[in-house]
Amino acid sequence: MTALSDAVVDSATMLRRNLRRMLRYPSMTLLLAGIPVVILLLFVYVFGGTLGAGLGAPGGGRGAYVDYVTPGILMMTVAAVVQGTAISVAMDMTRGIIARFRTMAISRASVLIGHVLGSLIQAVLSMGVVLGVALLIGFRPNADAVEWVAATGLLVMVALALIWLAVALGLASESVETASNLPQPLVFLPFFGSGFVPTESMPTGLRWFAEYQPFTPVIETLRGLLLGTPIGNSAILAVAWCAGIALVGFVWAMALFSREPRA
Amino acid sequence: MATLAATGPAPAIAATGLRKAYGKQVVLDGIDLTVAAGTVFALLGPNGAGKTTTVRILATLLAADGGEARVCGHDLAREPGAVRAGIGVTGQFSAVDDLLSGRENLILMADLHHLGRREGRRRAADLLDRFDLTESGDRMTATYSGGMRRRLDLAMTLVGDPRVIFLDEPTAGLDPRSRRTMWRIVRDLVGGGVTVFLTTQYLEEADQLADRIAVLDQGKVVAEGTADELKRRIPGGHVRLRFADAAGLQAAARALAGASRDDEALALLVPTDGGVRSLKALLDRLDEASIVVEDLSVHTPDLDDVFLALTGPGNERGPGNERKDRAR
DSSP: OOHHHHHHHHHHHHHHHHHHHHHHSHHHHHHHHHHHHHHHHIIIIIIHHHHHHHHTOTTOHHHHHHHHHHHHHHHHHHHHHHHHHHHHHHHHHTSTHHHHHHTSSSOTHHHHHHHHHHHHHHHHHHHHHHHHHHHHTTOOOOOOHHHHHHHHHHHHHHHHHHHHHHHHHHHHOSSHHHHHHTTHHHHHGGGGTTTTSOGGGSOHHHHHHHHHSTHHHHHHHHHHHHHOOOOTTHHHHHHHHHHHHHHHHHHHHHHHHHSOOOO | OOOOOOOSSOOSEEEEEEEEEETTEEEEEEEEEEEOTTOEEEEEOOTTSSHHHHHHHHTTSSOOSEEEEEETTEETTTOHHHHHHHEEEEOSSOOSOTTSBHHHHHHHHHHHTTOOHHHHHHHHHHHHHHTTOTTTTTSBGGGOOHHHHHHHHHHHHHTTOOSEEEEESTTTTOOHHHHHHHHHHHHHHHHTTOEEEEEESOHHHHHHHOSEEEEEETTEEEEEEOHHHHHHHSOOEEEEEEOSSHHHHHHHHHHSTTOEEETTTTEEEEEEOOOHHHHHHHHHHHHHTTOOOSEEEEEOOOHHHHHHHHHSSSOSSOHHHHHHHHHO
16 A cells, blocks of 8 residues: 555544444533524524614624624534544543554554644534524524635635644643643634624724734634625635645644654 | 664664653663564663663654664654654553544554455454454544553554554553553564564563663663663672661671671661572571561562662672661
């Protein structure tokens, strides 16, 4: 077998291992997917009436706010899932089994690729749950098939980029606790962007940050694809951010993984 | 490709001048090791001697700072992939996946060795059976006892039919029964033709299993040979006699030439081979001289003695030994 097909086979094996581990330890998966759902319900039912009215959209109110907030909640979902990625990577690195993998004639990258693919599946499922809940409580996208495909593609890209970053963070962590804390800011990032309220309503300094942080173009692009708001140059910025984060995460993770293990 | 000028069968492991340092702390200070194929080699040493570092280097986990080594006929630095294909490693810390069952752990290994679904399942079942794990094979390994985890760990190492197996302190923390089971397994392995490189803190373990033993101390091999060769270098055992008063000690010291006194503890150390015959002769002599002994203990050589003898400044029953006795 060639090196490439070895890597594919080994990655598939590692993916099976990670999926099985997720099934055996479902509490973390459920908890991480549950947080965005709780935030969604909280913002729609507690703050939604007022915030929706503030949007100034025709029809306003709670219904308009579900539409507005769902793309931001989807970003939060990805951020929550990658927190789990960092934790499970760090857990793996502190266990003896990683030394076993390193002494076997297997594709080294497969250990990390197994984590990445497992987390990607988890992210897609979690986003599916969040989207389902959003639709139930009144999210009404007007996207056509092409726009849905594009939106899904963008969400997968964001997920992949953040997952590679989280893998690197998990590898860089000395302990599982650190790994659980490092990606935490990502979960809050949608708040400091256009996720929950328009950036125009923020004070100058914060608005500057909110407009230029990576989640905002992604959220704006999602909104454009699903709800038909203007996208402008957000799509290009979103793709560029994803590619950049994925590249940094990937290179950093591979460098950390091939570094000599701490004795 | 291999152009070794060695005659006879190539050794399973051949290392020369291995060095490893972390900053200023030298962990391995140029060690040479040769392990013939199909034998058991034990690396004996206290905590921090560099045993685990040696295993990690030979198993491709760490790069040596200096020296070179060939394992399974392949150079560690240049062909780590080929080395990995021929070795199996069971480390000090359990390398099983807690969230998988024993069987799933073994099938994971089989998949990583590309054995195919049917063959992988067959081999997993075989190994569970061979290591007495069939009953618990479908339970999550988080519920396993220490001995069971260690057996599963070794079973996982064997899935790929390695030719050289590294066992880093395979019985540390095991109860005596599990330890004996482990020894039996190691003997069976060697019977099957594989080479075993093990580290241990226990002289008895090295004695039981190893064809050759190297004693590692502070990153240096301080002695190497068969168990018998090493034992000849260890000071003999002794009988420790304790007396009620100084007079008793005085009388006994006069009666038993060649014994060394410990006035502080009112004790006398008499060299002996530890046999019943020499013990009886010693007691007879004390009896003849009507000396009352308060307490008697027989001290057989242990790893401490090996170290004190091999690394201490003196030899025979040196000051190190007495210091140790007094500390008891």
